[in-house]
Amino acid sequence: xTFSQRHFLGIEGLxxxxxxxxxxxxxxxxxxxxxxxxxxxxxxxxxxxxxxYESSTRTRSSFEIAAKRLSAxxxxxxASTSSVNKGETLLDTARNLCAMRPAALVIRHPAxxxxxxxxxxxxxxxxxxxxxxxxxxxxxxxDVMTIxxxxxxxxxxxxxxxxxxxxxxxxxxxxxxxxxxxxQVRLIGPPTLLPLECSRWGVERHTNLRAGLAxxxxxxxxxxxxxxxxxxxxxxxxxxxxxxxxxxxxLKEAKPNVIILHPGPMNRGVEIDSRVADGPYSVxxxxxxxxxxVRMAVLxxxxxxxxxxxxxxxxxxxxxxxxxxxxxxxxxxxxxERPQPGQEKGPSRQPEPFLLPERAVGQ
Amino acid sequence: MRMVxxxxxxxxPANRLEADRDLLIEEGVIRELGRPGSFAAVEAxxxxxxxxxxxxGLIDMHVHLREPGYEYKETVLTGTQAAVAGGFTALACMANxxxxxxNGAVTRFIVEQARAAGLARVFPIxxxxxxxxxxELAAIGEMVEAGAVAISDDGRPVMDANLMRRAxxxxxxxxxxISVHEEDLHLSAGGSMNEGPTxxxxxxxxxxxxxxxxxxxxxxxLARLTRGRVHIAHVSTRRAVALVRQAKAEGLxxxxxxxPHHFTLTEAAVEGYDTHAKMSPxxxxxxxxxxxxxxxxxxxxxxxxTDHAPHHRDEKxxxxxQAAHGVxxxxxxxxxxxxxxxxxxxxxxxxxxxLSVNPARxxxxxxxxxxxxxPADLTLFDTRATWxxxxxxxxxxSQNTPFAGWELTGKVRLTMVEGRIVYADCExxxxxx
Ligand SMILES: [Zn+2]
Numbered sequence: 001x002t003f004s005q006r007h008f009l010g011i012e013g014l015x016x017x018x019x020x021x022x023x024x025x026x027x028x029x030x031x032x033x034x035x036x037x038x039x040x041x042x043x044x045x046x047x048x049x050x051x052x053y054e055s056s057t058r059t060r061s062s063f064e065i066a067a068k069r070l071s072a073x074x075x076x077x078x079a080s081t082s083s084v085n086k087g088e089t090l091l092d093t094a095r096n097l098c099a100m101r102p103a104a105l106v107i108r109h110p111a112x113x114x115x116x117x118x119x120x121x122x123x124x125x126x127x128x129x130x131x132x133x134x135x136x137x138x139x140x141x142x143d144v145m146t147i148x149x150x151x152x153x154x155x156x157x158x159x160x161x162x163x164x165x166x167x168x169x170x171x172x173x174x175x176x177x178x179x180x181x182x183x184q185v186r187l188i189g190p191p192t193l194l195p196l197e198c199s200r201w202g203v204e205r206h207t208n209l210r211a212g213l214a215x216x217x218x219x220x221x222x223x224x225x226x227x228x229x230x231x232x233x234x235x236x237x238x239x240x241x242x243x244x245x246x247x248x249x250x251l252k253e254a255k256p257n258v259i260i261l262h263p264g265p266m267n268r269g270v271e272i273d274s275r276v277a278d279g280p281y282s283v284x285x286x287x288x289x290x291x292x293x294v295r296m297a298v299l300x301x302x303x304x305x306x307x308x309x310x311x312x313x314x315x316x317x318x319x320x321x322x323x324x325x326x327x328x329x330x331x332x333x334x335x336x337e338r339p340q341p342g343q344e345k346g347p348s349r350q351p352e353p354f355l356l357p358e359r360a361v362g363q
Numbered sequence: 364m365r366m367v368x369x370x371x372x373x374x375x376p377a378n379r380l381e382a383d384r385d386l387l388i389e390e391g392v393i394r395e396l397g398r399p400g401s402f403a404a405v406e407a408x409x410x411x412x413x414x415x416x417x418x419x420g421l422i423d424m425h426v427h428l429r430e431p432g433y434e435y436k437e438t439v440l441t442g443t444q445a446a447v448a449g450g451f452t453a454l455a456c457m458a459n460x461x462x463x464x465x466n467g468a469v470t471r472f473i474v475e476q477a478r479a480a481g482l483a484r485v486f487p488i489x490x491x492x493x494x495x496x497x498x499e500l501a502a503i504g505e506m507v508e509a510g511a512v513a514i515s516d517d518g519r520p521v522m523d524a525n526l527m528r529r530a531x532x533x534x535x536x537x538x539x540x541i542s543v544h545e546e547d548l549h550l551s552a553g554g555s556m557n558e559g560p561t562x563x564x565x566x567x568x569x570x571x572x573x574x575x576x577x578x579x580x581x582x583x584x585l586a587r588l589t590r591g592r593v594h595i596a597h598v599s600t601r602r603a604v605a606l607v608r609q610a611k612a613e614g615l616x617x618x619x620x621x622x623p624h625h626f627t628l629t630e631a632a633v634e635g636y637d638t639h640a641k642m643s644p645x646x647x648x649x650x651x652x653x654x655x656x657x658x659x660x661x662x663x664x665x666x667x668x669t670d671h672a673p674h675h676r677d678e679k680x681x682x683x684x685q686a687a688h689g690v691x692x693x694x695x696x697x698x699x700x701x702x703x704x705x706x707x708x709x710x711x712x713x714x715x716x717x718l719s720v721n722p723a724r725x726x727x728x729x730x731x732x733x734x735x736x737x738p739a740d741l742t743l744f745d746t747r748a749t750w751x752x753x754x755x756x757x758x759x760x761s762q763n764t765p766f767a768g769w770e771l772t773g774k775v776r777l778t779m780v781e782g783r784i785v786y787a788d789c790e791x792x793x794x795x796x
Binding site: 190191192196207208230231232233234235236238239242243 | 493499500501502503504505525526529530532533535536589590
């Protein structure tokens with residue numbers, strides 16, 4: 001099996017086999033982080049740009065470390081320090097960055113769909129590191145990876161996602177990943193944060209924490225954004241906690257060997273009680289470790305299959321692609337990219353030396 | 364402790380019973396219903412209900428008890444005294460007290476006051492928004508835990524549709540209805556009576572029917588969106604009833620109540636600038652009164668609720684546009700409803716349904732039924748006895764009734780809550796059982 005996606009924008013659209021392939025790749029990368037010298041030369045000479053329009057120490061540093069462990073050069077650009085604040089459009093920023101020939105562009109943006117806009121530029125692989133309330137696919141993969149380590153195959157397992165489903169990209173990506181892999185997903189939260197439309201996703205919808213937790217194998221707590229109170233999604237943090245804080249008592253409803261995930265940073269005493277967060281069920285730190293492996297896998301898969309895409313492109317060049325460009329150029333103000341001289345990739349580069357176990361690449 | 368209520372006609376719509384039956388009550392619970400004389404051999408305190416209807420205790424789902432904060436208008440004690448005299452064994456009281464009932468502490472206080480009064484059961488209705496300001500959700504979960512049975516900003520319409528949406532979603536978690544006072548404040552601004560021929564002639568700024576109707580339409584749309592439970596309080600216009608009828612036909616969780624003054628009086632009562640005919644929503648036109656009756660008849664209107672709103676005479680003996688909104692209603696609701704029975708609007712059993720069964724169902728209370736095993740909450744009334752309304756004789760602390768001097772037919776003889784007699788008509792006292 002090969003991973004044929006040009007970009008990594010979301011879990012949506014990925015097949016079960018593709019998800020498992022990325023997970024297997026990540027699982028094999030995990031070992032690298034256990035080595036004394038945590039570095040392989042796989043992406044040597046390549047540049048990964050992390051373009052972050054939202055502050056996120058955790059995700060950004062995870063991508064940065066992932067890139068570095070693959071020997072890539074990682075550049076971090078955050079909205080507060082760049083030309084972003086000087087009125088430059090997202091596309092202009094991206095065009096400039098792409099002109100520096102990165103191997104991949106990792107983007108975190110508060111607007112849902114921002115990575116898709118960059119993907120349409122199609123100048124380098126785009127990796128979604130969280131877009132608005134839409135998706136956060138690498139988070140879902142690291143969550144699934146962590147669950148698999150503890151529970152094995154997720155198919156048939158009951159997994160609860162608790163909290164602000166409405167605004168959560170983590171929830172969306174996880175719902176897609178878990179249901180695609182055959183898990184039974186239960187969404188739990190106050191009805192204001194749990195859209196009725198959820199029922200269409202093939203999940204159960206619960207507004208009672210204890211009822212929702214009954215017999216679950218894993219619990220995924222979402223971070224509650226305190227400012228939601230201002231918009232009347234619930235009366236107070238106190239009342240939210242009264243109904244939805246994961247306490248030792250509520251946890252008794254779940255299976256005895258249940259595991260608890262949280263994307264961090266936690267609001268202790270709001271969505272999760274400290275005794276639970278620090279207790280034996282919590283796998284929050286493993287999630288962080290697995291996050292690096294997942295991001296290594298995604299960077300690896302996208303940047304090394306790039307040559308395949310280039311080859312395909314050369315076949316279709318002047319046909320469909322060329323036609324499309326012509327159409328766009330006839331529209332004044334269209335955002336279409338201009339063909340840039342020298343953009344075409346050079347003749348096939350030699351594959352990097354793989355340092356992967358057989359199963360990851362051999363499927 | 365045993366009691367037998369004998370020789371009465373039992374009307375128990377929840378169990379489709381309308382027949383002469385004696386009731387055996389033990390430890391405050393209905394133990395058995397039997398044909399007249401069934402319990403002749405039982406040693407018990409006997410209550411003679413001859414000539415009376417024995418109905419499940421009446422439930423008023425919309426009253427203002429004014430405590431805490433406005434004890435000069437009414438207290439939980441005086442309000443429940445008026446209630447049991449009017450045949451009501453349970454009340455749901457609105458949150459516009461001072462402090463506002465927008466948190467568990469105030470809810471518990473009201474429950475505690477009612478327990479101390481020991482008359483009618485009192486179920487607080489929690490505020491929808493903090494301080495009734497219509498901006499932030501009140502501590503709804505906390506109030507429900509403390510005993511609130513519904514949520515409402517009554518008196519203040521919720522103008523922010525998004526807040527109403529969130530409240531409907533949030534309340535669905537507790538399965539409590541939101542009672543809505545439907546009035547678009549922009550349309551009603553400055554109005555003191557119905558906008559119509561009389562207001563124009565009297566020179567009083569009017570509140571158009573449409574101020575109610577646009578809000579009813581909005582909240583029905585929100586009920587559709589959220590699948591939340593909307594209860595339209597004191598419906599007053601023909602088109603508002605039509606909107607409710609349509610919503611019910613669509614299967615939405617929409618219920619409605621009407622106040623006796625809205626099915627009895629028209630805006631003509633305002634004539635002479637009578638502030639006792641000033642309330643919100645205002646008295647409307649004859650067409651609207653007809654529509655209220657039609658709505659009661661066809662089930663579009665589920666409940667009769669008084670909107671008992673006591674005010675001090677100093678708040679009523681002022682210029683019309685300065686006067687407080689609202690009228691008392693606990694002691695006149697039953698005879699005014701019985702008038703609809705005599706006028707052929709509906710049968711007696713339907714009247715009991717609107718005054719007891721349906722309010723209990725809407726609020727999720729285990730009352731409104733004479734089923735064996737249920738608490739003995741009963742109202743005994745004589746449908747033929749007449750009496751004259753004397754505001755000064757009212758048990759309420761306030762006298763602001765628009766029915767002063769009216770001769771009404773239908774009189775409460777005895778009210779019982781959980782097997783305890785909480786009201787007995789003085790005329791009946793000493794009458795041998
Ligand atoms: Zn009202």
